[in-house]
Every structure is written in structure tokens, then in C-alpha cells.
Amino acid sequence: MSLFANVVARDLRLALRQRGDAVMVVLFFVLAAMLFPFAVGPEPNLLARLAAGVIWVTALLAVLLSLERLFLADFEDGSLELLVLAPGPLSLTVLAKVLAHWLTTGLPLIAAAPLIALLYNMDVSALPVLALAMLLGTPSLSLTGAVGAALTLGARRGGVLVPLLVLPLYIPVLIFGVAAIDATLAGLSARPHLLFLAAIFLVMLVVAPLAAAAALRQAVE
Amino acid sequence: MNMHRFANPGRFVRLAERILPWSGALAVLALAAGLYLSLFVSPADYQQGDSVRIMYVHVPAAWMALFVYTVIAAASASALIWRHPLADLVARASAPVGAGFTFLALATGSLWGKPMWGTWWVWDARLTSVLVLFFLYLGHMALSNAFDDQSRGNRAAAVLALVGFVNVPIIKFSVDWWSTLHQPASVMRLDGPTIHPSMLWPLLVMAVGFKLYYVSIMLLRVKSEVMAARLRARSMAAVEAT
Numbered sequence: 001m002s003l004f005a006n007v008v009a010r011d012l013r014l015a016l017r018q019r020g021d022a023v024m025v026v027l028f029f030v031l032a033a034m035l036f037p038f039a040v041g042p043e044p045n046l047l048a049r050l051a052a053g054v055i056w057v058t059a060l061l062a063v064l065l066s067l068e069r070l071f072l073a074d075f076e077d078g079s080l081e082l083l084v085l086a087p088g089p090l091s092l093t094v095l096a097k098v099l100a101h102w103l104t105t106g107l108p109l110i111a112a113a114p115l116i117a118l119l120y121n122m123d124v125s126a127l128p129v130l131a132l133a134m135l136l137g138t139p140s141l142s143l144t145g146a147v148g149a150a151l152t153l154g155a156r157r158g159g160v161l162v163p164l165l166v167l168p169l170y171i172p173v174l175i176f177g178v179a180a181i182d183a184t185l186a187g188l189s190a191r192p193h194l195l196f197l198a199a200i201f202l203v204m205l206v207v208a209p210l211a212a213a214a215a216l217r218q219a220v221e
Numbered sequence: 222m223n224m225h226r227f228a229n230p231g232r233f234v235r236l237a238e239r240i241l242p243w244s245g246a247l248a249v250l251a252l253a254a255g256l257y258l259s260l261f262v263s264p265a266d267y268q269q270g271d272s273v274r275i276m277y278v279h280v281p282a283a284w285m286a287l288f289v290y291t292v293i294a295a296a297s298a299s300a301l302i303w304r305h306p307l308a309d310l311v312a313r314a315s316a317p318v319g320a321g322f323t324f325l326a327l328a329t330g331s332l333w334g335k336p337m338w339g340t341w342w343v344w345d346a347r348l349t350s351v352l353v354l355f356f357l358y359l360g361h362m363a364l365s366n367a368f369d370d371q372s373r374g375n376r377a378a379a380v381l382a383l384v385g386f387v388n389v390p391i392i393k394f395s396v397d398w399w400s401t402l403h404q405p406a407s408v409m410r411l412d413g414p415t416i417h418p419s420m421l422w423p424l425l426v427m428a429v430g431f432k433l434y435y436v437s438i439m440l441l442r443v444k445s446e447v448m449a450a451r452l453r454a455r456s457m458a459a460v461e462a463t
Contacts, residue, residue: 147384151377155367164363165381168356171349203387211384214301218376 003088004096011100021069022104026112029062033116044121051120052130052181058116059109059134060141060170066105067145067162070097071216075153081220090216091209098139098146098209106138126184133180133190136197137173143201143208144169150215172200230447233307237440244437251430258423275333277423281431283326286354287389289319289435293361294386297379307443309375312382313365314442318435320358327351346395347403354392357385 015022036054037047074080083093113134114127122130148166155161180193259277266273293312300308330348331341342348365378396405407415416424 147380151364151381152367154373155364155377156369157367161360161363161367164356165360168353168360169385171353175349207384207387211380215377215380218373218380221373 003086004092007083007093007096008100008103011097012103015100015104021066022108025062025066025105026108028065029058029109029112030116032058032061033119037120048121048123051117051122052126052178052185054120055113055116055130056137056174056177059113059138060167060174062109063105063138063141063145064163064166066101067149067166068159070101070146070149071153071219072149075219080153080216084216084220090213094146094150094209094212094216098142098212101146102139102142106134106142109138110134123185126181129184129190129194130181133177133194133197136194136201137177140173140197140201140204141170143204146212147208147215150212150219153216153219173197176200230307230450234444234447237444241437241440241444244433244440248430248433248437251426251433255423255427255430258426263420263423269337272333272336273420275329276420277427279326279329279333280424281428282322282329283351284428285431285435286319286323286326286351287392288432289315289322290354290358290382290386290389293319293382294389297382300379301376301383307447309372309379310443310446311439312361312379313375314439314446315435316358316362316365316378318438318442320355320362322431322435323351323355323358327355345403346399347392350388350392350395354388357381357388361385 033054036050040046040050071080074083084090086093110131113130117127117130118124145162145166148162148169151165152161176193176196180190180197183190183193255277259274263274263277265271293315296305296308296312296315299305300312327348330351334343335341361378361382364381365374368374368377396403
């Protein structure tokens with residue numbers, strides 16, 4: 001367990017020292033979301049209808065941008081080999097890195113999402129569901145992304161490859177994340193969609209660390 | 222049957238050479254017979270008219286799209302668990318064929334949807350999950366070719382194939398779990414097919430033809446991969462000898 005805590009603490013410390021990375025992800029999130037009113041026109045009703053979708057799509061893309069820093073730096077300076085050699089299951093180490101990644105990207109995105117919701121004239125009553133849906137959905141994004149990031153370590157054109165591998169697997173989170181908010185806005189219960197998000201999270205919590213650990217072993221072999 | 226008997230590439234190639242003429246000829250026969258039955262013999266639908274004949278390509282292609290992905294996942298599992306040397310080659314050889322079947326299913330479905338549903342495409346569960354399957358195939362192919370070391374590419378693609386396998390049951394049951402425009406299963410169901418025999422038989426002949434076509438192409442591609450590896454080894458030996 002101490003290895004788990006150590007890896008989380010190390011990654012958080014590294015992220016804090018390079019504060020730019022986490023800030024850039026949130027900045028990208030807000031900037032990309034700001035583009036849509038220019039593209040589709042500033043009509044408030046239209047924007048309110050688009051809000052949930054825009055928030056989720058830009059959040060997916062922002063997470064995608066941040067995936068590279070999950071393993072690449074460790075892979076290049078060789079500390080990944082030490083992590084693989086360390087005693088204890090590698091999948092737990094992967095989980096620690098994913099947790100640190102989520103704390104430095106997922107959480108800031110959740111914090112920034114209400115801002116975009118307000119800019120898009122979204123009904124304030126849906127804000128708690130938006131936060132809850134992102135709280136359940138963004139960890140799945142980090143977990144799935146870890147598999148993609150680990151698989152493409154050392155690949156040619158790794159940066160272009162990650163979206164191709166990861167985005168198709170992100171679609172379920174997108175569907176249920178948006179559906180939860182739309183249901184709330186329509187006066188229906190968001191519960192089934194939130195339960196689906198929770199189910200996806202639990203499945204990925206089991207599958208992703210195992211798959212990413214297998215991929216990391218291949219990468220350092 | 223012990224699959225490791227076929228781990229010897231030489232024995233596999235000899236076996237493939239014995240199977241290939243038969244499976245190839247039978248595939249041509251079944252496809253020709255299936256096309257004749259489905260285009261000329263089977264009746265037109267009382268509602269859909271002649272456009273129902275798209276089904277005889279669309280349904281077998283969709284079955285094969287799922288079947289080939291299942292083969293890839295099984296081959297990937299045996300490659301990762303038992304390091305079966307030919308399993309990697311089977312997965313590599315199958316991926317483009319499966320992607321082709323998936324594309325065929327999507328394209329014919331779209332052509333069929335326009336006259337029947339009035340639209341080329343709807344974002345319902347069945348169509349979306351098959352589109353995701355198509356991208357999984359593309360990702361698998363891109364990943365397996367993305368490394369300088371081919372064996373690393375094979376293993377990475379194998380992990381991806383296993384992760385992506387969660388999509389297969391979702392596609393299969395999407396028409397039951399969600400209310401969609403796509404009709405539910407009418408052939409592979411527990412209480413027997415609900416489709417009339419005059420349409421079922423041409424469909425089954427086409428399905429057999431598609432499967433034989435896949436087997437032939439897959440054997441051919443694995444055989445040529447083995448040959449290419451032999452050629453590489455031989456030219457390396459020639460370089461070392463000089």
C-alpha cells in the first residue's frame with residue numbers, strides 16, 4: 001500500500017511542480033467550449049440545448065490531450081522500468097498513476113464545467129447532476145486512456161494513435177453523461193444514466209489497470 | 222484437439238495448402254449459388270419489394286463482422302497466454318478482412334435504410350456500436366503496424382483486441398436492450414427463426430459462402446506471412462554467411 005501512496009504522492013508532486021500542464025488542460029477545455037457560440041451563433045435557447053454535449057465532448061478532448069503525460073515521461077527517463085520491477089502488483093501502480101492523473105485533470109475539469117454551463121445558459125437546476133455525472137464519468141476516461149497511453153508507448157506516431165484507440169471506447173461515457181443531464185433538464189430521473197456511468201466506471205476499474213499493466217510490461221521488455 | 226500441434230509453421234502451411242483449394246472452390250460455389258438464390262429465386266417482400274434482397278449481403282456481412290472480431294480476440298488471448306506463434310499471425314491476417322466485412326455491413330445497411338427508414342443513418346444503439354466496432358478494427362490495424370518491432374506491435378494489438386471485446390455483446394444485444402429503429406434478431410433466437418424458409422435458405426447459403434471466403438483469405442494471408450518470415454530469415458542467413 002505504501003508503494004501506491006508513494007506513486008500518487010510522487011505524481012502529484014511532479015504535477016504541482018509543472019503546474020502548466022494541468023492549467024493547460026483546463027484552459028483548453030474552456031477555450032474549445034468558447035468556440036461553439038461563434039460557430040453556431042449566440043442564440044441562448046440553442047446554446048442551452050447544446051450545453052451538455054459541448055461540455056462532455058470538450059472534456060473528452062481535454063482528457064485526451066493530457067494522456068501523454070501519464071506514462072511518456074517515465075518511459076523516456078527510465079523510471080517506468082523501476083516501477084515495473086518494483087515489488088507488488090503492477091496494476092496497483094497503474095491505478096495509483098491513474099488516480100494522480102484524475103486528480104490533476106478530472107477534478108479541475110469538473111470544477112470548470114459549471115462555468116461553461118453558465119456561459120451556455122444551462123438551467124442551474126441541472127448543475128448538481130452535471131457534477132455528479134462528471135464525477136462518475138471522468139475516472140472512466142482516465143482509466144480507459146491509461147490503456148491507450150500504455151499501448152502506444154514507443155510507437156511511431158504515438159500521439160496520433162491514441163485518439164484512434166481511445167475515442168471509440170469513450171463513446172459510452174459520452175452517451176450516458178449527456179443523457180443524464182438531458183433527462184434532468186426534461187424533468188425525468190437521471191438515475192438510470194448515472195447508474196450506467198457507475199457501472200462503466202466499475203468495469204473499467206477492474207479491466208483497465210490489468211490491461212495497462214500488461215501493456216507497460218510489453219513496453220519495457 | 223491440441224492446438225499446439227499447429228504451432229509448427231511448416232505443418233500449418235502444409236495443412237493450409239491442402240485446405241485452401243477446397244475452401245476456395247466451395248466459397249465461390251456457395252457465393253454463386255447464394256447470389257442466384259437470393260437475387261432470382263427468393264420472393265420479393267410484400268412490403269419492401271425487391272430492396273429486401275440487400276439483406277442477403279447485409280446480414281451475413283454483419284455476422285462476419287462480429288465473428289471475425291471474436292476470432293481475433295480468441296487468437297489474441299491464446300497469443301498472450303500461451304505465446305502461440307501462429308495466433309498473432311491469425312489476428313493480424315483477420316483484422317483487415319473483418320474491417321472489410323464491417324464496412325460492407327455499414328454501407329449496405331445505409332443503402333437499405335434510405336428506402337426503408339427514409340434516412341441513410343440514424344444514431345441508434347445498433348448502428349453506433351457497429352461503427353465503434355469498425356473503429357476498433359482500424360485501431361487494431363494501426364496499432365499492430367505502429368512499432369518497428371513487429372512482435373511488440375502484435376502484442377499491443379492483442380491487448381487492445383481483448384479490451385475492445387466488451388463491444389461485441391453490446392452489439393449483439395443492442396437491439397434488445399434499447400428500443401431502436403433496427404429490427405431485433407430474427408434468425409439466431411432461442412424459439413427458432415421467425416423468417417420464412419424461402420428467405421432463410423438463401424440467407425444461410427450466403428452466410429456459409431461468406432464464412433468460407435473468410436477462412437480461405439485468412440489461411441492465404443497467414444501462409445504468406447509465414448513465407449515472408451522464411452524469406453526474411455533466409456536473406457538474413459545469406460547476409461551473415463558472406
